[in-house]
Amino acid sequence: MVLLAVGTDVLRQPTPAGDHHRIRPSTVLPTTVGSYIGVYHAGVPASYTGVTSFTTRTGIRPRLVVYYSGWFEPFQAHFAATVAQHGAVPLVQMNPTGISLGAIASGHYDTYLSTYAEAVRKYHRPVIVGFGHEMNGDWYSWGYRHTSPAIFVAAWRHIVTLFRQLGARNVTWLWTINITHPGNKSISSPAPWWPGSSYVTWVGLDGYYYQPSWKFASLFGPTVTAVRELTHDPVLIAETAAALGTNQPAKIADLFAGVRLYSLLGFIWFDSVHSKDWRLDTPAAVASFRRGAASFRRTGK
Secondary structure, X not given: OOOOEOOOOOOOOOOOOOOOOOOOOOOOOOOOOOOEEEEEOOOOOOOOHHHHHHHHHHOOOOOEEEEEEXXXXXXXXXXXXXXXXXXXXXXXXXXXXXXXXXXXXXXXXXXXXXXXXXXXXXXXXXXXXXXXXXXXXXXXXXXXXXXXXXXXXXXXXXXXXXXXXXXXXXXXXXXXXXXXXXXXXXXOOOHXXXXXXXXXXXXXXXXXXXXXXXXXXXXHHHHHHHHHXXXXXXXXXXXXXXXXXXXXXXXXXXXXXXXXXXXXXXXXXXXXEEOEEOOOOOHHHHHHHHHHHHHHHHHOO
């Protein structure tokens, strides 16, 4: 799925050396618990109208706007500038649909990636970049059953290294996995796909409330635990929502509470229709969202 999020200030950048050697950051995005509330709305990056509409409806202005980028698509510098004008930071997920990750790792696409990195560097402001999200699921060409974890890791490291060599140090790297489900053979353990802490800044988790009985602890808790065995990097719920008919107001309250309980960065709400209707369309859901955002502000988390 696609999305949009929130954040402030500037970002942290790890060194490309070994997993446990980091440089002192010169620009840092905040990593306080509950710093980020976000939303995806259809139409980005072609238009900012959907984001404005969400703000009008909820009273919440995202400060980090996310869009998904097809391979060979350039960095959307104009849209990023619009995002910055609204006090936000852009987050882009680069999706290599139908592209050989082995070819990426071997440098075959370095001309494209170098152009992209240069555009990001010239943007100067903070940018969050992801690559091949939900790779531990079997529904994308770059993921489980289609590409080996070793090749994915090689491609990820190659991209990060190239960006750093070209001076694109205004990037925070978001490694986004799908939450795991016991017995679900379409989703693998995230561990083999882990590129190493020196190549990742934040970890993203994608997961949705499909059923009325689902709770944050059972939905996200096991994957948070699995991630904590790999790294202590900050964790962001990179895609989530509750479908209509699942008691959205209660699920929204559960989501805000779960972020605080597990000490996460925040979450990104998928305010659109994709297999189900995830939009905040009822007064009760919007009111619950407002209350949750207010609780973040009151606690400073």
